[in-house]
Amino acid sequence: MPYKWPSDTDFALRELDFLDRACPACGRMMHICDHRYRRIHTLEGPVQLVCKLNHCPDPDCPGHAQTKSPEQEAMIAPPNWAIGWDVFCWIGHRRCARHMSIPLIQSELLDDYAIKLSDDAIAKYIRRYQVMLAARQQDPQALRRQYESVPEIVLSIDGLQPEKGHETLYVVRELTQKRVWFAKPLISATADEVQRLIAQAKEWATSLNKTVSLWISDKQDAFVTGIAAEFPGVPHRYCDNHFLRDLAKPVLEADSHAKVQMRHKVRGLRKIEQAVLKRQNAEALTSLAQDDPTATVTVIVAPANAPAPEPDSAGTVVLDYCAAVRGILNGDQGGPLQPPGLQMAAALKEVGESIQRNLDAKKGGSQKSNSAVLPTASTGDWSMSKPSKRQSESTSRTSTRWPRPWNLEGRVARIGRRSSRS
Numbered sequence: 001m002p003y004k005w006p007s008d009t010d011f012a013l014r015e016l017d018f019l020d021r022a023c024p025a026c027g028r029m030m031h032i033c034d035h036r037y038r039r040i041h042t043l044e045g046p047v048q049l050v051c052k053l054n055h056c057p058d059p060d061c062p063g064h065a066q067t068k069s070p071e072q073e074a075m076i077a078p079p080n081w082a083i084g085w086d087v088f089c090w091i092g093h094r095r096c097a098r099h100m101s102i103p104l105i106q107s108e109l110l111d112d113y114a115i116k117l118s119d120d121a122i123a124k125y126i127r128r129y130q131v132m133l134a135a136r137q138q139d140p141q142a143l144r145r146q147y148e149s150v151p152e153i154v155l156s157i158d159g160l161q162p163e164k165g166h167e168t169l170y171v172v173r174e175l176t177q178k179r180v181w182f183a184k185p186l187i188s189a190t191a192d193e194v195q196r197l198i199a200q201a202k203e204w205a206t207s208l209n210k211t212v213s214l215w216i217s218d219k220q221d222a223f224v225t226g227i228a229a230e231f232p233g234v235p236h237r238y239c240d241n242h243f244l245r246d247l248a249k250p251v252l253e254a255d256s257h258a259k260v261q262m263r264h265k266v267r268g269l270r271k272i273e274q275a276v277l278k279r280q281n282a283e284a285l286t287s288l289a290q291d292d293p294t295a296t297v298t299v300i301v302a303p304a305n306a307p308a309p310e311p312d313s314a315g316t317v318v319l320d321y322c323a324a325v326r327g328i329l330n331g332d333q334g335g336p337l338q339p340p341g342l343q344m345a346a347a348l349k350e351v352g353e354s355i356q357r358n359l360d361a362k363k364g365g366s367q368k369s370n371s372a373v374l375p376t377a378s379t380g381d382w383s384m385s386k387p388s389k390r391q392s393e394s395t396s397r398t399s400t401r402w403p404r405p406w407n408l409e410g411r412v413a414r415i416g417r418r419s420s421r422s
């Protein structure tokens with residue numbers, strides 16, 4: 001269906017001449033016999049092309065019946081398109097490189113360039129772009145240029161099933177240049193069909209005159225037999241990703257079992273927290289009652305809101321240690337390479353060591369009972385035993401939601417200093 005242009009469209013006019021005007025049949029100078037008018041969208045705005053058509057003036061020459069269009073026309077837009085190459089490339093790039101949806105491409109074209117295209121038209125241009133891109137990707141000359149300086153190549157094959165019940169797309173990739181060589185949809189991937197793909201890869205490698213040093217796949221039976229048949233003697237390795245995925249299942253099962261056991265062992269957090277809160281409530285009530293007798297009424301009405309203990313009180317530090325432990329016990333981030341249970345064990349150990357350092361510092365302080373020595377001794381102790389940067393980075397990803405034990409130690413030390421001064 002021809003494109004409908006609004007009547008008030010302001011077209012830029014462009015005349016195109018036929019440049020080589022010698023008749024290809026007899027060599028005589030050709031004449032202009034007609035004009036063809038075309039209107040197309042370009043990124044610079046709507047353009048009207050005036051194409052001068054030529055033919056041989058000699059009615060007996062075969063060049064008389066064949067009119068020639070200007071050479072440049074095809075460089076601006078292919079025949080019968082409503083858009084120029086620039087718009088076409090813009091659409092293809094947005095789709096293939098940025099994975100934009102058709103409605104999004106449609107609205108951006110309209111907003112940024114005032115180009116109004118139907119979704120059907122955009123879908124049609126995208127299909128053509130894909131065909132051209134695939135042809136370009138498989139262009140033997142371009143391929144040869146890319147592989148000129150590559151000594152050996154590594155090939156991989158895998159099946160992708162975009163939707164259940166649909167045919168599987170088998171993709172052969174070359175890994176040194178990270179390039180898809182070709183892909184084929186196979187409804188039933190029999191060993192014969194798969195082997196044909198591998199044979200095609202062999203043809204490509206031969207035409208490039210390259211040695212295949214390695215094959216990588218998930219080692220489906222059809223791949224194993226096909227590669228062994230077409231590439232005898234070439235090693236065939238398990239793909240890292242598939243290997244890890246298969247290994248991950250038992251690892252994560254064992255890890256989750258370990259987590260359950262740790263959660264069983266670390267109990268009683270709620271009891272500790274309740275005891276601290278109860279004491280804080282009681283302290284707040286007494287202090288309020290002493291400060292302002294009228295405030296008692298408010299406190300009795302809403303006792304839970306009343307306490308606002310200072311951040312460095314011993315109680316809040318205990319609560320923060322509890323929060324840290326609870327956060328650790330609830331942590332479930334991490335994959336098979338950093339199992340959550342191992343992270344949990346490391347973090348619990350960290351808390352245990354931190355509490356131990358607090359106890360050690362307190363013991364050292366009470367022996368000396370010298371308030372001037374205690375702060376430096378205790379702060380020096382915990383800052384030296386802070387985890388190394390690498391350790392803290394490896395745990396910080398998963399444990400930033402709760403207080404860090406070594407931050408709590410600083411507060412414990414300050415409380416120690418304060419109480420030893422008073």
Ligand SMILES: [Zn+2]
Nearest residue numbers: 023026056061
């Ligand atoms: Zn002629």
